[in-house]
Amino acid sequence: MRFERVRLGSEHVDYHWAWDLQRRVHAEVVAGEREDTVLLLEHAGVYTAGKRTASWDRPTDGTPVVDVDRGGRITWHGPGQLIAYPIVRLREPVDVVAYVRALEQAVIDLAADCDVATTRVAGRSGVWVAADARGRDRKLCAVGVRVAKGVTMHGIAINACPDLSAYDRIVPCGIDDADVTSLSAETGRTITPLDIVDATEHELARALGARTRPARPAVAVRP
Structure with a gap:
């Protein structure tokens, strides 16, 4: 599995540009021209809406929203948030729920390394800090995936x-x-995407290893 940091630490990446990059990488992984790849980056501020987004979830002030082909509903991406896009071949039979649980486990383990106790909430994807004296259940990490031709996006x-x-x-x-919460809000100290990227790569590699298929022999590409 290959990890690629896309301008991380130097630029907030435009969502449409990164979506095009995902599609190109996805096509290469499907064709066997590239090994499993995880893209890591920070986006410029943007709202994105998955297939299940309801009209009342959206902003009412005319703020633009990008409709995307992932599962889930509306969320925000932007500075201070580490995005990981695994583009990997899943083992057969493809089990999307098990894949989502693997992603969640990677973040649960990452948060524990930051001294933040997290959990899953029944019926809700993502990684959560459970309700306590400081407030209600609060989401630390959103998860939204798509699988096409056995390869994730x-x-x-x-x-x-x-x-x-x-x-x-x-x-x-x-x-x-x-x-909604953050590692910084939960710990009381500033934790940036760069602070957690090494640990995120480690936890994703460990969590996804059992869910992905061995790479197929690379297809020769004519120059």
């Missing part, structure tokens, strides 16, 4: 140190009875 968004007010314009992931 999209992935996870880990809140390291984003401006959480960006979520105020939407109903994040269509959930109105919970909140």
Whole structure:
């Protein structure tokens, strides 16, 4: 599995540009021209809506929203959030739920390394900090994936140190009875995407290893 940091630490990547990059990499992985690849980056601020997004989840002030071909509902991506897009071949028979659980486990283990206790919430994807004296259940990491021809796209968004007010314009992931948090908010210290990228690569490699298929022999490509 190959990890590629896309301008991480130097530029906030435009969502449409990164989506095009995902599609190119996906086609190469499907064709056997590239090994399994995980793209890691920070986006410029953007709202994206998955296939299950309801009209009342969206901003009411005319803020633009990008409709995408992943599962899930509406969310925000932007500075202070580490995005990981695994583009990997899943083992057969393809089990999308097991793949999502593997992604969640990687983030649960990452958060534990940062001294943040997280969990899953029944019926809701992502990684959560359970309700406590500080507030309601709050989402630390959103998960939204697509699988085509046995190869994954999209992935996870880990809140390291984003401006959480960006979520105020939407109903994040269509959930109105919970909140959103970050590693920085939970620990009281600033934790940036660069601070967690090494550990994220390690945990993803460990969690996804059992879910992915061995690479097929590369297809010769004529110059």
